[in-house]
Amino acid sequence: MSSQKKPHLNLVVIGHVDHGKSTLMGRFLYEIKAIDERIIREYEEQAKKLGRETWKYAWVLDKLKEERERGLTIDLGFYKFETKKYFFTLIDAPGHRDFVKNMITGASQADCALLVVSAKEGEYEAGISPAGQTREHVFLAKTMGIDQLIVAINKMDTVDYKQERYEEVKDGISKLLRMVGYKVSELPFVPTSAWNGDNVVSLSDRTPWYKGPTLYEAFDTFNEPPRPTDKPLRIPIQDVYSIRGVGTVPVGRVETGVLKVGDRVIFMPPKVVGEVKSIETHHTRIEQAIPGDNIGFNVKGVERTQLRRGDVAGHTNNPPKVAEEFVGRIFVLYHPTAIAAGYTPVLHVHTATTPVTFMELVQKIDPRTGSVAEEKPSFIKQGDAAIVRFKPMKPVVIERYQDLPPLGRFAIRDSGRTIAAGTVIEVKEVKT
Ligand code: GTP
Ligand code: MG
Numbered sequence: 519m520s521s522q523k524k525p526h527l528n529l530v531v532i533g534h535v536d537h538g539k540s541t542l543m544g545r546f547l548y549e550i551k552a553i554d555e556r557i558i559r560e561y562e563e564q565a566k567k568l569g570r571e572t573w574k575y576a577w578v579l580d581k582l583k584e585e586r587e588r589g590l591t592i593d594l595g596f597y598k599f600e601t602k603k604y605f606f607t608l609i610d611a612p613g614h615r616d617f618v619k620n621m622i623t624g625a626s627q628a629d630c631a632l633l634v635v636s637a638k639e640g641e642y643e644a645g646i647s648p649a650g651q652t653r654e655h656v657f658l659a660k661t662m663g664i665d666q667l668i669v670a671i672n673k674m675d676t677v678d679y680k681q682e683r684y685e686e687v688k689d690g691i692s693k694l695l696r697m698v699g700y701k702v703s704e705l706p707f708v709p710t711s712a713w714n715g716d717n718v719v720s721l722s723d724r725t726p727w728y729k730g731p732t733l734y735e736a737f738d739t740f741n742e743p744p745r746p747t748d749k750p751l752r753i754p755i756q757d758v759y760s761i762r763g764v765g766t767v768p769v770g771r772v773e774t775g776v777l778k779v780g781d782r783v784i785f786m787p788p789k790v791v792g793e794v795k796s797i798e799t800h801h802t803r804i805e806q807a808i809p810g811d812n813i814g815f816n817v818k819g820v821e822r823t824q825l826r827r828g829d830v831a832g833h834t835n836n837p838p839k840v841a842e843e844f845v846g847r848i849f850v851l852y853h854p855t856a857i858a859a860g861y862t863p864v865l866h867v868h869t870a871t872t873p874v875t876f877m878e879l880v881q882k883i884d885p886r887t888g889s890v891a892e893e894k895p896s897f898i899k900q901g902d903a904a905i906v907r908f909k910p911m912k913p914v915v916i917e918r919y920q921d922l923p924p925l926g927r928f929a930i931r932d933s934g935r936t937i938a939a940g941t942v943i944e945v946k947e948v949k950t
Contacts, residue, residue, distance in 0.1 A: 751775030
């Protein structure tokens with residue numbers, strides 16, 4: 519019903535392996551009745567047969583067979599739910615080390631995150647240890663530009679719902695979050711038990727010392743993601759059609775700014791200029807398009823063959839920037855050996871792809887603290903964070919993450935695997 523009118527948020531659930539992400543969200547979806555009770559009962563039966571009754575909630579999210587049998591999350595799960603204020607798409611990320619790359623894919627699409635931390639003796643400690651994924655995920659989330667976060671301190675049943683343990687975990691996590699740059703003072707830290715359902719949707723009397731919000735209410739403390747209508751117009755092109763009787767129709771999603779019928783637009787890098795004759799979204803004609811709108815727009819004065827996927831449309835008085843070189847902050851997710859200057863994998867940014875060369879390794883960053891670990895390292899490896907100067911092998915539109923986030927985050931891939939992900943901190947424009 520009203521879901522269309524509520525603002526939409528992409529939520530990623532992050533945290534160390536086995537801290538209860540899938541179980542907590544399964545429980546949550548069950549309690550707000552986003553899931554049919556019949557399905558839960560079916561899972562209950564199956565789980566019982568395996569002698570693992572408590573897995574029933576996690577199964578809601580862990581749909582893949584292998585995940586079920588091993589009891590962990592491998593790929594990203596997607597789910598939809600509503601709160602009073604928002605319409606959410608939930609991305610359940612895996613905590614296991616091998617699957618960090620899937621977690622990044624999830625984070626790169628997210629507006630906000632739920633960090634799940636187990637209060638269980640030994641589990642909290644493992645998560646924040648130097649090799650722990652509580653630490654790693656928090657760092658990655660920040661790197662990928664997720665500025666809004668809430669925390670669930672889960673498995674409170676295993677510590678007798680003790681306030682002392684809650685405070686200990688809250689203090690430790692606060693420190694970690696502050697270190698990577700989150701503003702902690704107003705973050706909700708919700709004590710939960712996914713098993714017993716405490717503070718998930720209703721306040722629990724097992725935690726009389728906790729005054730709220732519940733997890734359900736905490737989701738409404740997020741702010742609406744900005745609709746950057748005041749920023750320069752940017753529409754990365756997904757496809758270009760030539761429609762008989764209409765003309766050239768590029769298709770794409772408005773990322774920033776506003777497009778109106780009658781506007782003069784320029785497509786970069788090809789530098790082709792045209793006039794907008796009409797705009798359509800889902801077969802409906804509109805007079806103007808705003809961020810988030812997927813549109814097709816007819817432009818006069820442009821041939822289909824002059825444009826391609828990966829080009830970006832903007833207004834002629836503020837054209838998209840074409841990068842000669844750029845500096846990015848990256849996190850190396852996977853590499854079999856080591857990366858040195860000269861390495862040339864493939865860059866993916868908005869709808870564009872091009873070979874890109876690592877020109878200079880400027881700094882190695884300690885991924886646990888975010889501080890500089892080494893100036894001008896001769897190589898970087900899996901697990902490292904770094905500042906790198908890149909040169910795209912073909913002209914491509916790239917902008918600073920700080921100015922235009924959707925055009926300023928990127929992935930680096932090689933032979934079908936994600937090598938690194940990051941954000942753009944500086945762009946050197948092509949001279950024209
Ligand atoms: P990955 O997706 O593999 O990273 O794990 P996860 O974080 O999704 O954890 P999952 O939900 O699969 O739960 C891991 C284990 O912890 C399972 O055995 C759960 O039953 C158990 N668990 C989850 N929540 C709770 C809780 O609140 N209390 C207790 N005692 N156990 C829990
Ligand atoms: Mg899981």
